[in-house]
Amino acid sequence: MALPKKKTSRSRKGMRRAHDGLTAPNVVYCECGEPVLPHRACDVCGNYKGRQVVNSDDA
Template sequence: MAVPKSKISNSRRGMRRAHDKLSNPTYVEDKDSGELRRPHHIDLKSGMYRGRQVLKAED
């Protein structure tokens, strides 16, 4: 069984965990509708992606 040779200090443990924090999801304002949407995702209301119609628009 693996056993650490010495104790890891609280500071060193905290520095390692500093990158584990979850970030909030990013949203961008759609140019056409002005609604918020995720970047690189289809706008489900209009069905547009990168200026072309991909899905039928919802009513």
């Protein structure tokens, strides 16, 4: 089994793992005031970009 010749420093390990952090989801607010993920129709009122795309009885 292959082994590293040198110990990986804390700094180098941290630089390698710099992109592993989680990011919070971006949230926009619908006209009705509910938080919605971007580029998705609102679950409550069914609006997307100011127009009705899903019937409120379906949502």
